[in-house]
Amino acid sequence: MSQYTAPIRDMQFVLNELAGLGELSSMPGCEEATPDLVDAIMEEGGKFAAGVLAPLNVVGDRNGAKWDAGTVTTAPGWKDAYQQFAEGGWTAIGCPVEFGGQGLPKLASTPVSEMFKSANLAFSLGPMLTQGAIEALVLRGSDELKAKFLDKMVAGVWTGTMNLTEPQAGSDLAAVRSKAVPQADGSYLISGQKIFITYGEHDMTENIIHLVLARLPDAPEGVKGISLFVVPKFMVNDDGSLGARNDVHCVSIEHKLGIHGSPTCVMSYGDKGGAVGYLVGEANRGLEYMFIMMNEARFSVGLEGLAISERAYQKAVQYARERTQGTELGVKGGGKVAIIKHPDIRRMLMTMKSHVEAMRAIAYVTAAALDTAHCHADAAERAKAQAFADFMIPIVKGWCTETGIEMASLGVQVHGGMGYIEETGAAQYLRDARISAIYEGTTGIQANDLIGRKMAREGGITAKAVIGMMRRLDGQLAEAAAGSQGEHLAVIRKALADSVTAAEQAVEYVLATFGTDIKAAHVAAVPMLKLMGIVCGGWQMARAAVIAQRKLEAGEGDADFYRTKIITARFFADHVMSQVGGLSHTVCCGAAGAMALDEALF
Amino acid sequence: MSQYTAPIRDMQFVLNELAGLGELSSMPGCEEATPDLVDAIMEEGGKFAAGVLAPLNVVGDRNGAKWDAGTVTTAPGWKDAYQQFAEGGWTAIGCPVEFGGQGLPKLASTPVSEMFKSANLAFSLGPMLTQGAIEALVLRGSDELKAKFLDKMVAGVWTGTMNLTEPQAGSDLAAVRSKAVPQADGSYLISGQKIFITYGEHDMTENIIHLVLARLPDAPEGVKGISLFVVPKFMVNDDGSLGARNDVHCVSIEHKLGIHGSPTCVMSYGDKGGAVGYLVGEANRGLEYMFIMMNEARFSVGLEGLAISERAYQKAVQYARERTQGTELGVKGGGKVAIIKHPDIRRMLMTMKSHVEAMRAIAYVTAAALDTAHCHADAAERAKAQAFADFMIPIVKGWCTETGIEMASLGVQVHGGMGYIEETGAAQYLRDARISAIYEGTTGIQANDLIGRKMAREGGITAKAVIGMMRRLDGQLAEAAAGSQGEHLAVIRKALADSVTAAEQAVEYVLATFGTDIKAAHVAAVPMLKLMGIVCGGWQMARAAVIAQRKLEAGEGDADFYRTKIITARFFADHVMSQVGGLSHTVCCGAAGAMALDEALF
Structure with a gap:
C-alpha cells in the first residue's frame, strides 16, 4: 500500500529561503514561530500524517462514510484518528491563544496542513471546515457565543x-x-x-x-x-x-x-x-x-492541489523505481530496466516534481504575505502584503487545484494499466483531487475574482507591482547565470523574461477590456488565471534557482539539493513556462471565437 | 438520466465533405459504401445507440460485471442488449463478406463505432476485441481455423x-x-x-x-x-x-x-x-x-476519446441550458439566467465542441486513408494513403484519448458541484475515459511510435508530406478570407501558418536528434504527439472552414451549420492552436531539463 513521507527538507527550503520564515518571526506576534519551532512541528506533523492519517486514506475511500436514519458513521479507525488529532492539538495550531490555541502564524501551520492533506484529504476536510467556523466566531461572534463554543472547537472536542x-x-x-x-x-x-x-x-x-x-x-x-x-x-x-x-x-x-x-x-x-x-x-x-473568511478557506483548498500532487508524485516515483519493463534506450544488449530509466517516464516525473515545487513556493509565499499583512509593524507594509495575498489567493486556489488534477492524472499514467486498478491507489488521488477545482468557488469563480476584484477594480496596481517584482529578479538571474557553468540559469532567465512580457500584455488586455466588454474580459479569465499560476510559479522557481546558485558558489549546504532546485526550474521553464505565450494570445484574442456562436447552436 | 443523440449531421459533414466518402465509394470493393447507404446505417446505429446502449451505460457502471467462482455475470440488461447487437448485424459490418460480414470500408463503419462508444463505452469493448480476434484469423488463420471459428464470430454468436x-x-x-x-x-x-x-x-x-x-x-x-x-x-x-x-x-x-x-x-x-x-x-x-492488427485497434481506441468527449459535451450543454445561476454579465437588473450565458461556461463548451470536431475530422480522415490504402486502384496512391494512415494512427490514438480525458473533466467542471456527484453521470465519463490513454499502448508508446517508426525511420518523408499538404491549404484559406466578412478566416489562416512553421521545426529537431541522442528525442515524443494532434486537428478544421465559406458564398445548405464550422475553427485557432509554439519549444529544448536530474534525487 502507498506510503507517505513528509517532504520536510523541501518544505524547510521554501519556508526559510523563499517565504522568509526568519523575517516573519521577527514581527510582533510571530516571535514564537522560529524556524526551530516550525521544524519541531513539522517533525511531529509528519509522523502523525505518515503514521496515523496516511494508512486510513484507502480505508476511507473503500468504506466511505455511511448514513443510516440520520446518523453518519465514519470509516473504521477514523474516529480514533480524529481523537488523536484533537488531543495532539492540531486543531489549535493557528487559533488565537485566548481560546486555547497556539496562535501560530499561517506560514507555520501551512506545512503540516499540507502534510495532513497529502496523507488523507478526506480526513483533513473536517478540521478545515472547523477552522472556518472558528474564524467566523472569532471575527464576528459576540462574547457570549465565543464563550459558549470556541474553547471546545479550538480543542477539537x-x-x-x-x-x-x-x-x-x-x-x-x-x-x-x-x-x-x-x-x-x-x-x-x-x-x-x-x-x-x-x-x-x-x-x-x-x-x-x-x-x-x-x-x-x-x-x-x-x-x-x-x-x-x-x-x-x-x-x-x-x-x-x-x-x-x-x-x-x-x-x-x-x-x-x-x-x-x-x-x-x-x-x-x-x-x-x-x-x-x-x-x-x-x-x-x-x-x-463569509468573504472575510473566504481568503483563508480558498488558500486552504489551493493547498489540496499541492498536497495531492506531492502524494501522487511520491507514489509514481516509487512505482517507477520498482517496475521493470523494457531495456534502456541506446544501450545494446542491456537487461530489463526500471521504467524510471525511460525518458518519457522521467518527463512525467519531472513534470510532477517541478509543479509540486512551483505550487509549494507560491502557496507558502502567499501564507507569509497573509501573516505579514496581520503582523508587520508598518501599516504600509501590511497593506502591501495584504494586496499581494489577495492577488495570489485565487491563483493559489485555481491554479494549484487544476494542476493537482493534472498531476494526479499523470500519476495514474506513470503506473500504466496498474494505475487504472483501484487497489493500486493512484486512481484515488485523481478522484479525490477532482473536487478541489469545484468547491470553495470553482476555477471560473476564482478567475473572475482575479480579473475583477484583484485586477480591474484597482486598475491593475497589484498585478503591475507583481510584474515589477518579477522583472527585478532579472539582474540576480543574470548574475547567477554568469556564475554558473551550464546553460540552466540562462534558460530560466530568458523564460521568465519572455513570460513576464507575455503576462504584462495579458494584464493590459484585461484592464482595457473589463470596462468596455465585460464578457470578453471574462472569456479571458481562466486562461489568465492559468497564465498567472505558471508565471508566478516560474518566478518563485527562478528565485529558488538564484538562491541555489549562490549556495553552490559559496559551497554551502547540500549541493545535490541545490542543484536539484536549478534543474527543476530549468525543466519548468522549457516544459511549462513555454505555454505562457500561447495563453497570453488566448487571453488577448480568445473572446471573438468564444462569444460568436448563437446559443441555440451549441 | 443522461440522453445521447447521435450527431448525424456533424458526422455526415465529416464523412462527405472532409473525408471523401463519395470518392471512396468509387474505388473497387467500396462501391456499396454510398453516402445513402452510410446514412441509413447511421440512422439505424443512432437508434440502437440511443435507445438500447445508452440507457445501460449507467447500469453497467453501478452494477459492474460480477465474478463468482470462475463465471462472470454482466450487468442487468447487458446480455439482452448484446443479443440485439449481434442480431442487428453490428459485429459484421466491417467483416469480409465471405465469412458473413457486410464488407463495408472503415469509413462507413466508423460513425456507428463512434456512436456505440459514446452510448456505452464499456459495452463497446466486447465487440471491439472480437473485431481484433476476427482480423487476426482472417489475416493469418488457416482455412481450417477460419472454417471453425469465423462465421460464428462475425455473426456475434x-x-x-x-x-x-x-x-x-x-x-x-x-x-x-x-x-x-x-x-x-x-x-x-x-x-x-x-x-x-x-x-x-x-x-x-x-x-x-x-x-x-x-x-x-x-x-x-x-x-x-x-x-x-x-x-x-x-x-x-x-x-x-x-x-x-x-x-x-x-x-x-x-x-x-x-x-x-x-x-x-x-x-x-x-x-x-x-x-x-x-x-x-x-x-x-x-x-x-499483432502489429498488423494494432493499427486498427489503436484507431478504434482513439475513437473512444472522441466518443466520450461527444457524450460529455452533450451532457454539459444540456446542464448549462437547464441550470439557472447568477445574472447575465453587463445586464443591469436582469433576472437569473441559465449558466450557458456566462462567458466561462461558453468557453468550456466551445473548448469541448471544437475539440470534438477536430478529433472527429482527424479520425474519419484517417479511416478514409486506411480504406484508400486497401482499395485504391493505383498502387502508388495506396502506398501514399497507407503511409498517411500509419502516421496518423498514433496521433488519433494518443491525442484523442488524452483530449478525451480533458474534455470529460471539463464536462464535470461545467456541472459544478453536481459534476462530482455520481448520480449526475458526468463523473462516469471521466472515469471511463481515463483508461483509453493507457490500454492498446500508452500515450508514451504511441508517441515513441510516432517519432520512431513514423518519422525517424523514414527520414520524415510522411511528416513532411503532411506539412506540405497543410501549407497548400494556405491559398484556399487566403481566398476564403478574402471572400468573408469578418476576421475569422484570416485568424484561422494565420494560426495554421504559424502552427505549421512551429511543427516543421519540431519535426526537424526530432529527425536531427533521433540518431544522435535517442533519449533526448524520446523526451520530445509526447509533446510532439500533442503538437501534431493540435496541428492536424486545426488543419482539418481549417479545411472545414474553407468548405463552409464556399457554401455560404454559394448560398448552399444550412447557413447556421456552416457558420458554426467557421466559428469552432476560429475558437480552436485562438484557444488551442495557440499552444503549438510552446509545444514546439518543449520538443526542441525540453531534453536538457528532463534528463539532468540524477535518478536517486527523484
Missing part, C-alpha cells in the same frame, strides 16, 4: 461546518432562501435545506457547530439580505454541558467521485418547527463575513 | 479476446512467458497467466474465442520468439457444436476506476494440464501479426 449552498444557490449565494425567524429570547428559528455540507454529520465528536447562512423575515433580496447564524447540533447549556437535540438533521449523504471518507451531507433545518440559532455579528452582513 | 499482457509483460511484450507445447495432433497445450483481458469471461455468449500470445519450447528470446494461438473456451466439434470445456479460466476480475461494465479478467491457462490451442500463421511471428 467539537467540529464545525459551513452551511452556504442550497439546491438553487451554489456559486450564486444571492439565491439563498433558508429562513431565520427571531424569537423573544434573542435567538432565531432556522429552517431550510442546505446541500454539500462537509462533515455536516458524523460520529467523531459529540457535538457539531454549524455556521449557517439564512435570511431574516424583513431582509432585502440578494446578497445584502443574508445573515450568518450559529446552530449547534446539541444545545449547549450555560455550564457547557449538552442540552436538547436541535432541529437540524442530516437527511442523506452524497455518493461522490472521490473523498469518500468525507461525508457530504444534505442538512435539513427546522423540520420540527425550527432549529435554534444565534446571529453572528450584524444582521444582513453574513455574506460579507 | 461468439465473442473474441486478445490475450497479450502478463504481469511482467505490459508495454514490453518481449517479456511474455506463457508457454505452448506442441501435441501429436498438431494442436498445442497452452499454459500461463494473462492479465487485463477485456471480456475474457462473460455470460453474453455461449463460447469465447481467445487469441493468445505464447512461446514455443524452442522459441528464441524476446519479441522474435512469440507465437499466436487461438484457444476456445469450449472446444468446437467438426459439426460446429460445442465440445468439452477447455482448460482456460477466469480467476478474477479487476476493480477499476471506470468501465465497470466491462469485465477485465485475469485468465489462467493450463491449470489442469494445458488449454488446447491452435497456432495462427507461422511460429514465432505472433508479435508481427
Whole structure:
C-alpha cells in the first residue's frame, strides 16, 4: 500500500529561503514561530500524517462514510484518528491563544496542513471546515457565543461546518432562501435545506457547530439580505454541558467521485418547527463575513492541489523505481530496466516534481504575505502584503487545484494499466483531487475574482507591482547565470523574461477590456488565471534557482539539493513556462471565437 | 438520466465533405459504401445507440460485471442488449463478406463505432476485441481455423479476446512467458497467466474465442520468439457444436476506476494440464501479426476519446441550458439566467465542441486513408494513403484519448458541484475515459511510435508530406478570407501558418536528434504527439472552414451549420492552436531539463 513521507527538507527550503520564515518571526506576534519551532512541528506533523492519517486514506475511500436514519458513521479507525488529532492539538495550531490555541502564524501551520492533506484529504476536510467556523466566531461572534463554543472547537472536542449552498444557490449565494425567524429570547428559528455540507454529520465528536447562512423575515433580496447564524447540533447549556437535540438533521449523504471518507451531507433545518440559532455579528452582513473568511478557506483548498500532487508524485516515483519493463534506450544488449530509466517516464516525473515545487513556493509565499499583512509593524507594509495575498489567493486556489488534477492524472499514467486498478491507489488521488477545482468557488469563480476584484477594480496596481517584482529578479538571474557553468540559469532567465512580457500584455488586455466588454474580459479569465499560476510559479522557481546558485558558489549546504532546485526550474521553464505565450494570445484574442456562436447552436 | 443523440449531421459533414466518402465509394470493393447507404446505417446505429446502449451505460457502471467462482455475470440488461447487437448485424459490418460480414470500408463503419462508444463505452469493448480476434484469423488463420471459428464470430454468436499482457509483460511484450507445447495432433497445450483481458469471461455468449500470445519450447528470446494461438473456451466439434470445456479460466476480475461494465479478467491457462490451442500463421511471428492488427485497434481506441468527449459535451450543454445561476454579465437588473450565458461556461463548451470536431475530422480522415490504402486502384496512391494512415494512427490514438480525458473533466467542471456527484453521470465519463490513454499502448508508446517508426525511420518523408499538404491549404484559406466578412478566416489562416512553421521545426529537431541522442528525442515524443494532434486537428478544421465559406458564398445548405464550422475553427485557432509554439519549444529544448536530474534525487 502507498506510503507517505513528509517532504520536510523541501518544505524547510521554501519556508526559510523563499517565504522568509526568519523575517516573519521577527514581527510582533510571530516571535514564537522560529524556524526551530516550525521544524519541531513539522517533525511531529509528519509522523502523525505518515503514521496515523496516511494508512486510513484507502480505508476511507473503500468504506466511505455511511448514513443510516440520520446518523453518519465514519470509516473504521477514523474516529480514533480524529481523537488523536484533537488531543495532539492540531486543531489549535493557528487559533488565537485566548481560546486555547497556539496562535501560530499561517506560514507555520501551512506545512503540516499540507502534510495532513497529502496523507488523507478526506480526513483533513473536517478540521478545515472547523477552522472556518472558528474564524467566523472569532471575527464576528459576540462574547457570549465565543464563550459558549470556541474553547471546545479550538480543542477539537467539537467540529464545525459551513452551511452556504442550497439546491438553487451554489456559486450564486444571492439565491439563498433558508429562513431565520427571531424569537423573544434573542435567538432565531432556522429552517431550510442546505446541500454539500462537509462533515455536516458524523460520529467523531459529540457535538457539531454549524455556521449557517439564512435570511431574516424583513431582509432585502440578494446578497445584502443574508445573515450568518450559529446552530449547534446539541444545545449547549450555560455550564457547557449538552442540552436538547436541535432541529437540524442530516437527511442523506452524497455518493461522490472521490473523498469518500468525507461525508457530504444534505442538512435539513427546522423540520420540527425550527432549529435554534444565534446571529453572528450584524444582521444582513453574513455574506460579507463569509468573504472575510473566504481568503483563508480558498488558500486552504489551493493547498489540496499541492498536497495531492506531492502524494501522487511520491507514489509514481516509487512505482517507477520498482517496475521493470523494457531495456534502456541506446544501450545494446542491456537487461530489463526500471521504467524510471525511460525518458518519457522521467518527463512525467519531472513534470510532477517541478509543479509540486512551483505550487509549494507560491502557496507558502502567499501564507507569509497573509501573516505579514496581520503582523508587520508598518501599516504600509501590511497593506502591501495584504494586496499581494489577495492577488495570489485565487491563483493559489485555481491554479494549484487544476494542476493537482493534472498531476494526479499523470500519476495514474506513470503506473500504466496498474494505475487504472483501484487497489493500486493512484486512481484515488485523481478522484479525490477532482473536487478541489469545484468547491470553495470553482476555477471560473476564482478567475473572475482575479480579473475583477484583484485586477480591474484597482486598475491593475497589484498585478503591475507583481510584474515589477518579477522583472527585478532579472539582474540576480543574470548574475547567477554568469556564475554558473551550464546553460540552466540562462534558460530560466530568458523564460521568465519572455513570460513576464507575455503576462504584462495579458494584464493590459484585461484592464482595457473589463470596462468596455465585460464578457470578453471574462472569456479571458481562466486562461489568465492559468497564465498567472505558471508565471508566478516560474518566478518563485527562478528565485529558488538564484538562491541555489549562490549556495553552490559559496559551497554551502547540500549541493545535490541545490542543484536539484536549478534543474527543476530549468525543466519548468522549457516544459511549462513555454505555454505562457500561447495563453497570453488566448487571453488577448480568445473572446471573438468564444462569444460568436448563437446559443441555440451549441 | 443522461440522453445521447447521435450527431448525424456533424458526422455526415465529416464523412462527405472532409473525408471523401463519395470518392471512396468509387474505388473497387467500396462501391456499396454510398453516402445513402452510410446514412441509413447511421440512422439505424443512432437508434440502437440511443435507445438500447445508452440507457445501460449507467447500469453497467453501478452494477459492474460480477465474478463468482470462475463465471462472470454482466450487468442487468447487458446480455439482452448484446443479443440485439449481434442480431442487428453490428459485429459484421466491417467483416469480409465471405465469412458473413457486410464488407463495408472503415469509413462507413466508423460513425456507428463512434456512436456505440459514446452510448456505452464499456459495452463497446466486447465487440471491439472480437473485431481484433476476427482480423487476426482472417489475416493469418488457416482455412481450417477460419472454417471453425469465423462465421460464428462475425455473426456475434461468439465473442473474441486478445490475450497479450502478463504481469511482467505490459508495454514490453518481449517479456511474455506463457508457454505452448506442441501435441501429436498438431494442436498445442497452452499454459500461463494473462492479465487485463477485456471480456475474457462473460455470460453474453455461449463460447469465447481467445487469441493468445505464447512461446514455443524452442522459441528464441524476446519479441522474435512469440507465437499466436487461438484457444476456445469450449472446444468446437467438426459439426460446429460445442465440445468439452477447455482448460482456460477466469480467476478474477479487476476493480477499476471506470468501465465497470466491462469485465477485465485475469485468465489462467493450463491449470489442469494445458488449454488446447491452435497456432495462427507461422511460429514465432505472433508479435508481427499483432502489429498488423494494432493499427486498427489503436484507431478504434482513439475513437473512444472522441466518443466520450461527444457524450460529455452533450451532457454539459444540456446542464448549462437547464441550470439557472447568477445574472447575465453587463445586464443591469436582469433576472437569473441559465449558466450557458456566462462567458466561462461558453468557453468550456466551445473548448469541448471544437475539440470534438477536430478529433472527429482527424479520425474519419484517417479511416478514409486506411480504406484508400486497401482499395485504391493505383498502387502508388495506396502506398501514399497507407503511409498517411500509419502516421496518423498514433496521433488519433494518443491525442484523442488524452483530449478525451480533458474534455470529460471539463464536462464535470461545467456541472459544478453536481459534476462530482455520481448520480449526475458526468463523473462516469471521466472515469471511463481515463483508461483509453493507457490500454492498446500508452500515450508514451504511441508517441515513441510516432517519432520512431513514423518519422525517424523514414527520414520524415510522411511528416513532411503532411506539412506540405497543410501549407497548400494556405491559398484556399487566403481566398476564403478574402471572400468573408469578418476576421475569422484570416485568424484561422494565420494560426495554421504559424502552427505549421512551429511543427516543421519540431519535426526537424526530432529527425536531427533521433540518431544522435535517442533519449533526448524520446523526451520530445509526447509533446510532439500533442503538437501534431493540435496541428492536424486545426488543419482539418481549417479545411472545414474553407468548405463552409464556399457554401455560404454559394448560398448552399444550412447557413447556421456552416457558420458554426467557421466559428469552432476560429475558437480552436485562438484557444488551442495557440499552444503549438510552446509545444514546439518543449520538443526542441525540453531534453536538457528532463534528463539532468540524477535518478536517486527523484
